[in-house]
Amino acid sequence: MPALPRQLLLCPVCGQPLDHTGRTLACERGHRFDAARQGYFNLLTGKGSPFDGDSAEMVDARESFLGSGHYEPLREAVVDAVLRHAGAPAVVLDAGAGTGYYLQGLVARLPEVLPLAIDVSKVALRRAARRLPGGISLVWDLWRPLPLADGSVDVLLNVFAPRNPEEFLRVLAPGGCIVAVTPRPGHLSGLEAVGPLLSVPAQKADDVLAAFGGRLVETAREELDYAMVLPPGLARSALVMGPAARHTPAPVGATAEDRSLAPLEVAARFTVQVLSARA
Numbered sequence: 001m002p003a004l005p006r007q008l009l010l011c012p013v014c015g016q017p018l019d020h021t022g023r024t025l026a027c028e029r030g031h032r033f034d035a036a037r038q039g040y041f042n043l044l045t046g047k048g049s050p051f052d053g054d055s056a057e058m059v060d061a062r063e064s065f066l067g068s069g070h071y072e073p074l075r076e077a078v079v080d081a082v083l084r085h086a087g088a089p090a091v092v093l094d095a096g097a098g099t100g101y102y103l104q105g106l107v108a109r110l111p112e113v114l115p116l117a118i119d120v121s122k123v124a125l126r127r128a129a130r131r132l133p134g135g136i137s138l139v140w141d142l143w144r145p146l147p148l149a150d151g152s153v154d155v156l157l158n159v160f161a162p163r164n165p166e167e168f169l170r171v172l173a174p175g176g177c178i179v180a181v182t183p184r185p186g187h188l189s190g191l192e193a194v195g196p197l198l199s200v201p202a203q204k205a206d207d208v209l210a211a212f213g214g215r216l217v218e219t220a221r222e223e224l225d226y227a228m229v230l231p232p233g234l235a236r237s238a239l240v241m242g243p244a245a246r247h248t249p250a251p252v253g254a255t256a257e258d259r260s261l262a263p264l265e266v267a268a269r270f271t272v273q274v275l276s277a278r279a
Helices: 056-068 072-085 101-109 120-133 165-172 206-211 232-240
Strands: 020-023 023-024 030-033 089-096 113-121 136-139 153-159 172-183 216-230 264-277
Touching: 056 089, 056 120, 056 232, 072 101, 072 153, 072 172, 072 216, 072 264, 089 101, 089 232, 101 113, 101 120, 101 172, 113 120, 120 136, 120 153, 153 165, 165 172, 172 206, 206 264
Parallel strands: 089 113, 089 153, 113 136, 153 172
Antiparallel strands: 020 023, 023 030, 172 264, 216 264
């Protein structure tokens, strides 16, 4: 783990800055958080979070799918958006980072950046910590006040994840930006042969902008569309790696029924937005 920028992380118990020594985060009032064996830190205290993070099955499916390269065009679009609109960021937060796939792509292009992955799923952050050995991976609930100092984040990524507008605005540095990714109607169409899909509202990207109450302006929007040809096992992984998994109790990988199916042509449809503070 790298040396933390001064007063980047805040203690979730008392709000004082967290410093790190070896594999421990600690504040001056004696609250300590030790790294898990896999390298992430769990800052949740008390009863933790009422929200369920991604399960082991969902994370395994996501790793299988992302490892196939079918979302590489999206990762490249996210990284390009950061490079075009963020100058030379020092700290990049992925709020709802999952397994760290998008941060990993950014670090490959900007090795000097400090990647900060936050997610409520310990299972996902085990993968993120391995992907981001030079970063910080924190178990945290995005609906709570973030354990980060005001104005401490240069770029905030929010890819298929919940949004906490007030907290995102608080931690965003002056001149910083948010890069948000949302699905568009028709995303993953073609997977109906595997299981039911969740509907996507047509105005989803507009809703993201509206959530910030006029305090951010959209400086860029890219709509990304392409076709993926997925063998049956990978098609099932694409379905159960996200929210549809909660409505489709299905095993990861190809079932006997799947193996009778031909490869499926599946649509990938995204919006990539850059939201910046008004001048």
